[in-house]
Amino acid sequence: MSIALPEIVSREEWQTARDALMVKEKELTQATDAISAERRRLPMVRFDGKYEFEGPDGPVSLLDLFEGRRQLIVYHFMLAPGQEAGCPGCSIVVDNIGHLAHLHARDTTLYVVAPATLPEIERYKERMGWTVPWVSTGDGFNPDCGIDGGFGISVFLRDGDEVFRTYFTTARGGDQLVGTLRYLDLTPLGRQEAWEESGRGTDGPxxxxxxxxxY
Incomplete structure (x- = not known):
């Protein structure tokens, strides 16, 4: 199948087109900054559940997951009890998690959670070569976060010993965590998914x- 490639132009014409696009990119950056500010101003809800997670060193609470920091990001991973392998989409998200020292420097902790048993989680982590911290959720926590067998990202804030939920997203909201997509979005062929450009691909998102x- 032939793929429609960009038009070939002179260096000057390319620079003119690039400069025109940069104006729109800057507008998008400013709009994204405005949405991020609005996200930071969202109200929060107290999360009082006495949840118990199973970690490598034994049972831990939701408060424990903060590891003394003020903020906690939780990725709800699709790996159910009895499954040998996790969701491919969730797996690419975890593949794209960077060094956690950068989050820790801003008083923020990140954990991945899944309903699978801890031994099942550890086996899959070993297969994937991951070191990001995980815990097994058991019952209650995921449903209380609006997770019913799917995935999502929850954000929590700690004020002393009180825990508040400040944000949640799922579906295409998870794209913002995948650096691989950000890189592909810079290329002329993009993600090569059907919705992007006619003739560039047949895959859905x-x-x-x-x-x-x-692969």
Missing amino acids: GHWWKRHDE
Whole structure:
């Protein structure tokens, strides 16, 4: 299948087109900054549940997951009890998590949680070569976060020993966590998904994702 490629132009014409696009990129950056500010101003809800998670060193509470920091980001991973492998989409998200020292420097902790048992989680982590911290949720926590078998990202704030939920997103909201997509969005062929450009691909959003050892 032939793919429609960009038009070939002179260096001067390319620079003119690039400068025109940069104006729109700056507008998008400013709009994104405005939405981020609005997100920071969202009201929050107290999270009083006495949840108990299973970690490598034994049972831990939601408050424990903060590790003494003020903020906690939780990625709800799709790995259910009895499953040998996690969701490919969730797996590409975890593949794209950077060094946690950068989050820790801003008083923020990140954990991945899943309903699977801790041994099942540890086996999958070993297969994928991940070191990001995980815990097993058990019952209650995911449903209280609006997770019913799917995935999502929850954000919590700690004020002393009180815990508040400040943000949640799922579906295409998870794209913002995937650096791989940000890189592909810079290229002329993009993600090569059907919605982007006619003739560039047939995949739906994320349908081409696989676990990194399965490509």
